[in-house]
Amino acid sequence: AQKITQTQPGMFVQEKEAVTLDCTYDTSDPSYGLFWYKQPSSGEMIFLIYQGSYDQQNATEGRYSLNFQKARKSANLVISASQLGDSAMYFCAMRETQGGSEKLVFGKGTKLTVNP
Amino acid sequence: DSGVTQTPKHLITATGQRVTLRCSPRSGDLSVYWYQQSLDQGLQFLIQYYNGEERAKGNILERFSAQQFPDLHSELNLSSLELGDSALYFCASSPRTDSYNEQFFGPGTRLTVL
Numbered sequence: 001a002q003k004i005t006q007t008q009p010g011m012f013v014q015e016k017e018a019v020t021l022d023c024t025y026d027t028s029d030p031s032y033g034l035f036w037y038k039q040p041s042s043g044e045m046i047f048l049i050y051q052g053s054y055d056q057q058n059a060t061e062g063r064y065s066l067n068f069q070k071a072r073k074s075a076n077l078v079i080s081a082s083q084l085g086d087s088a089m090y091f092c093a094m095r096e097t098q099g100g101s102e103k104l105v106f107g108k109g110t111k112l113t114v115n116p
Numbered sequence: 117d118s119g120v121t122q123t124p125k126h127l128i129t130a131t132g133q134r135v136t137l138r139c140s141p142r143s144g145d146l147s148v149y150w151y152q153q154s155l156d157q158g159l160q161f162l163i164q165y166y167n168g169e170e171r172a173k174g175n176i177l178e179r180f181s182a183q184q185f186p187d188l189h190s191e192l193n194l195s196s197l198e199l200g201d202s203a204l205y206f207c208a209s210s211p212r213t214d215s216y217n218e219q220f221f222g223p224g225t226r227l228t229v230l
Contacts, residue, residue, distance in 0.1 A: 035218060043204060044118075045221035091159065103149065103172050104208075104219060106159035 003027065004094050004107035012113050013082045020067070021077040021110045023092030033095035034075040035104065036066065040088040048090075051075055082114045119143065120222035122207050128228045134195040137225045141188055141209030147171070148190040149210075149219060150182055154203035165190055194227070202229045 005024045013019040025034065036048040051059045051066045059066040067076040079086055092107045119142035129135055141148050150162040152175075161174035165184035176182075179197075184190040194201060204226050208219035 037221075043226070044223045045206060045208075047218040047220070050218055093159075103161040103164060103174055104151075105161065108158050 003096075003105045004092050006092055006107035006110050008110045009108075010111045010113070012115060013079075015084060015114055015116050016081055018078060018080045019082055019112065021079070021090050021092075021112065023075045023077065023107060025073050025075060025092075025094050027073075027094060027096070029097065031097065034066070034068070035093040035095065036064070036075075036077045037091045037093060037106075038086075038088045039091060039109070045091075049077065079112075084114050084116060087112060087114045118220040118222065120207060120209050120220050122205075122222035122225050124225060125223065126226050126228075128230065129197060130230055131197055131199060133197050133229075134193065135197065135227065137192040137194070137205055137207075137227070139190045139192070139207030139209075139222055141190070141207075142220055145209035145211050145220070146188065147210045147219075148184055148188070149208040150176075150190070150192050151206040151208065151221075152203045153206065153224075154200075157203075159206075162192070197229045199229050202227055 003026050032053045034051045038046045049059050049061045049064045049066050051068045058068050063080045065078045089109045089111050091109045093104045121140045123138045146167045149164045153159045162176040163182050164172040168184050179195050182192045204224045206224045207222045210219045
């Protein structure tokens, strides 16, 4: 079973508008972390935002915010005031901790295209 | 720039060959992670090292091995290469093995097996 599900293979948004990228996760661990990464066409992975499972407030980083709904196991990324440079692949990931070590489990990604 | 460096940036080789990918973590980071990104499998965790010791294994093939050296740089060795090993290989680092923030990713090594 997939642990991270991104149901939107592709999304389109007009420049300056807001867009929400969906992410649902599955874990029985009470302590976990959720991440969003951006991967432009150049290939590098750029960290955007992090949400801990015990964080009381939704994480925000500039134009990025994470809509964390713990009961629904969702961690949607909201990008406000989209820019042309936001066009990229976006990956949701969850940190799994097992036996003192950790790894990231990634979703399949959403390709965002920002139109002028 | 994340501070994580990977060499080479691109690598083209033939089936059956062996290659070594190198990663230098951010200064002070003790944990190194290797990931493989392919079109069909997506991003997959391969292996983690912490301060020279293997800490976690993911979907790493037996033909693949890794190590972390005393200066904390890491190498991923891929042998008996197959066409399906063509992928983007990322290295990431973090300060500790229990870091609660992001892993910092390097620019990746794009491996093409012909």
